[in-house]
Amino acid sequence: MHWLILSLICAFTLASSDAAAKHWLRDAGAREMVVVRLGLSGLLLIPWVLTFDLPPLPPAFWGWMSLLVPLEIIAMLMYMQAIRDYPLALTLPYLAFTPVLVVLTGWLVLGETVSGAGLFGILLVVAGSWLLNFTPSGPLTARQLIAPLRAIVVNRGSRLMLATAGIYAVTSVGGKAAMQWMPPEHFGAFYFAVLGSAVLLLMALTRPRSLRVARFGMVPILVVAGLMALMVVTHFMALAQVEAAYMIAVKRTSLLFGMVYGAVLFGERHLGRHLLAGIMMVAGVVAIGL
DSSP, rough: HHHHHHHHHHHHHHHHHHHHHHHHHHOOOOOOHIIIIIIIHHHHHHHHHHTSSSOOOOOOHHHHEEEEEEHHHHHHHHHOOOOOOOOHTTTTTGHHHHHHHHHHHHHHHOOOOOOHHHHHHHHHHHHHHHTTTTOOOSOOOOHHHHHHHHHHHHHHHHHHHHHHHHHHHHHHHHHHHGGSSSSSHHHHHHHHHHHHHHHHHHHHHGGGGOOGGGOOOOHHHHHHHHHHHHHHHHHHHTTSSSSSEEEEEEETTTHHHHHHHHHHHHHHEEEEEEHHHHHHHHHHHHHHHO
16 A cells, blocks of 8 residues: 555645745745746756666657646646635645546547546536535525636636646646656656756746745745655656556545645635535545546
8 A cells, every 4th residue: 555655645745835835935926936846846856867767768758748848837837826826725626627627638639538437526526616615695596506616717716726727637648648658657757857947947048036036945945845846756656556547536635635734824714615625526536537
């Protein structure tokens, strides 16, 4: 059961990095947060990558990388803006829509199809997102039943995270395609090292001021970046030991860890209802994975 422990560590470190970034980098711009989350974590992984014996990488691999890296940067910019400016409980759970959307992208790119259990999982994720925004007030009416779905559209933080989930639905399928040329336990670290280097180069050329993250203190930025690096390492160590569907389903418990952080550290309300909604969404992810 080593994969289960690694997957739970992966989920916890992801949620912890989110909470640490929201707490310590709340005055940072989205670009500065991306420099810490992607740029510095990529730098921390480079020494490990240098120990790999990389196989020959064909043009098709680099074609996927050239598509994935810009998408990852765009997604992280939206991700950071969402968790910085909006409640964790109303943003992080929408990452559960990634496996829902992977049903579509997996079919388009890899020819994968969804089973009955997968369809049930999709309905659970949608139901969980409805409950997340449901605020009872008086007798139930059609308008009140539709209101939670309208809230997703109205809340900018939710929209940002939904868009992020959509991009991750593309990058997760693209990453699976690119990983055929490299062992899974090596691909993640290599991918993040390349991604982090690209972020630092891009920011140096377009917004040099965003590299001045030392002003937030060395301990905070190393904690945020270090947690991200540990997340990447445990993600692909677990992935090498078990089917991806099981690992991703356990990793999505990060949504629940994030909700608890939101209530404990940032005073976000309605923890019970949010946790119930989050459990429904994680259960949906499990059903899709199975």
